[in-house]
Amino acid sequence: MTDVHSLDRVVIRFAGDSGDGMQLTGDRFTSDTATLGNDFATLPNFPAEIRAPQGTIAGVSSFQLHFSQGDVKTPGDQPDVLVAMNPASLKANIGDLKRGGLIVADRNEFNRRNLAKVGYAADPLSDGSLDAYQLHAIDLTAMTVAAVAPFGLGRKDASRAKNMFALGLLTWLYTRPAEHTLEFLDSKFAKRPEIRDSNKAAFLAGHAFGETTETFAVRFEVGAAVVPPGEYRQITGNKALALGLMAGAERAGLPLFLGAYPITPASDVLHELSLAKEHGVTTFQAEDEIAAAGAALGASYAGHLGVTTTSGPGMALKSETISLAVMLEQPLVVCDIQRAGPATGMPTKTEQADLFQALYGRHGEAPLPVLAAKSPADCFAIAIEGVRIALRYRTPVIILSDGYLANGAEPWLVPDLASIDRIDPAFATEPNGPDGTFLPYARDERLARPLAVPGTPGLEHRIGGIERADGTGAISYAPDNHDRMVRLRQAKVDGIAAEIPDLEVVDPSGEADVLVLGWGSTWGPIDAARRLAAKAGRPVATAHLRHLNPLPANTGEVLRAYKRVIIPEMNLGQLATVLRATYLVDVQSFSRVRGLPISPAELSEYLISVADEFARAAATAGKDAR
């Protein structure tokens, strides 16, 4: 019997060719990990090409999973385990693997042709170059083909089940339950029994291989994480966003209308909502990004919750419609699932470089609220917050997510819909002006205007992109009126700060000189880096912005309370620029634009170096004082 060792946390990366089924393998392992009560975070990483050339570095697809009995905020820096289905996936990923880490490689694929394709002069499985790792070179293909032989598939089809063999092996190695994957295969391939049976056979063969051979000296277990009690599920950012939009609409009592045009990595939100037609959700796949936004605006005008989803290039196309929504003061929820840009950039890779576009990417003075989700599950809450602000303030709202949040998964304490505050769209039904007239641009205490939905008798009125007279909404070119309206629209958005929570600082030691302030998906890496720095004896404080416009009312005060403020961003310092301009605080940027989440290890090293700089300065100052 193999020994079982307990581990606190493990990072596994499954890597193979795009056609090798690595995303599915990773997903399954994640699901089994979830049911064991581990905390986890995932990072799918795949090429933009649907079928990139086989066996090349460009065609490598990987899925990384970090799971632990402690809490997990990121998919992890360095994998402990690398499953490499071919030479390309070994070459592309070996640089990240921890020294001493475990490699499971499919020996069958390491033939001369495949090695040459990625520039290996010698076979790394046998030339000693992997001596620093625990290498398990196994002929996954041959064993899979043998295992599925009874089902009469050709060799090519048979070998396609090798991802299940690898999954079976890892399932055994990390003492995951096998039954969920078997049930999954039963239902996924219910209509194709030969595929179902061959995948199950491959999975069981992989599991048995681990158990019966003495290849692996130990197997591992990772205990359940200590998390608040309750019912949990696994959720990706795009799924959470879709559910959050639905929840916002339900809380507002409005039907949900999504106008969208397919674009990576936002399309999954369209897919999710297209499955929800029986929940009163209308989805409209428009002819282009402009029409998607336009139709959403039209539906909003007609009394639905109008939503449009996209990524950076689509945002650029929608900006004219968003500007009109600002002018009309019409609710509209715009979700930008950011990807690496500009132009096509790297569509399947993450970035947060659309902040300026969200804040400023319009013509004229066109302020609007901007929100950003901090984790996959937070996409749910941020969507509801976006709906609330859009309806309460009669304004378009931009919600920023990114490719990492969109596709990354984490455990989610299932929220209770009924406990979420209702949102009152407060449509106008009665005249509000003298002599029974309707003043569409009168304002309430929040400076929000009344919304009369077409079909409401007696409130017929016209709105449009031409500047309107304060109150009556009639066309106006009067200089003072325009000045007043520009300022009113700005004041309305600025005033939202009164209804959003203050920026909270996490500073367990209370002794930090350095504050790390983030926004969006850097939340996980920043928190992980804070813990690494604290472990190294350098306490740093952290804070995170979910509201980018307006910023929380106490932001300036928080920034000024620290000797150094560091802003890690997956852009060249966009939030840093905003904070410098707004608060005249000399914040420092920590920029990484590699299409990947910021590495906690790299960030913590930087934080430690900054903390040490302060310590030396303090010591020198002490000497001088003597």
Next chain:
Amino acid sequence: MSTGLAKIPLSLTPLNRKEFVSDQEVRWCPGCGDYAVLAAFQSLMPQLGIARENTVIVSGIGCSSRFPYYVDTYGMHSIHGRAPAIATGVAIARPDLAVWVVTGDGDALSIGGNHLIHALRRNVNITIMLFNNRIYGLTKGQFSPTSEAGKVTKSSPAGSLDHPFNPVTLALGAEASFVARTIDSDRKHLTEVLTAAVNHRGASLVEIYQNCPIFNDGAFDGLKEVDSPAVIPLVHGQPITFAKGELGVVRGADGRLRVRATSDVAPSDLVVHDAHAKDATLAFELSQLTDTQTLSASPIGIFRDVDRSVFDDQTRKQVSMPLDRASELQKLITGRDTWTVL
């Protein structure tokens, strides 16, 4: 099928033209053809019998797109070219609204060409009034996508090189289910065509030849003479003749439509107009009789009026709201694969 106004509440009291006149001062140039269309529209509206608050007019940008401001219903003056997209959202969301789109040749055919063709192919239940004055008026006189080639304007001092669009041909190419052409000066015809268009279920495109007295005056004068030989009237079920009956449309031996002196052909050889033909071929052929360069000939009337599946009706059919929306949504939020932490 074809009751474009089905599902729209009727007015409880009879309405009159004045109730459709807003308090805004109309600011088109004196003599603009838009006045005639506005007047015809405001007279037509009470006759439809639907509640005033259930009409929405969405326009783009351009002189004609000021239209919604002058009609006392709901309305939105939106973005250049985008009115069909916005109207699509309104129409999908609300079957109880009569949705009109007001647009021009530049708005619909240049910057908004994509939205126009997609609204037509989807067959969204909207009525599009395309004011074609063959010029950019609001921006003070540049050639438009319907201007004749060689047109000398401020932006084309050596003559424009663009081949003009034929809006009817374009709409038929997109397989629009209702396509018509009328003239601003012929109030009776304009009213008849608009009435047929709004009663058509699906997307209706009405091209309205509209004079711009400032930048393209007289563009349609040839069509406005009494019994003008340039006007080819299209009446469903009638043989196609014009020029006081002296000319007629026949099908030549090569299968193509030809204009012949009626005295030279047997009455049975005259092509009988069939706007309801399922196939758009005849309508397309008739649209090709238009001389888009000098308008020496132009068919006027309803080219095509057929029923086909309506996008917004079909979209709504797929969507349902559960009786217990919150608990159904809670099930979705919870999902099927959960674990409990004690």
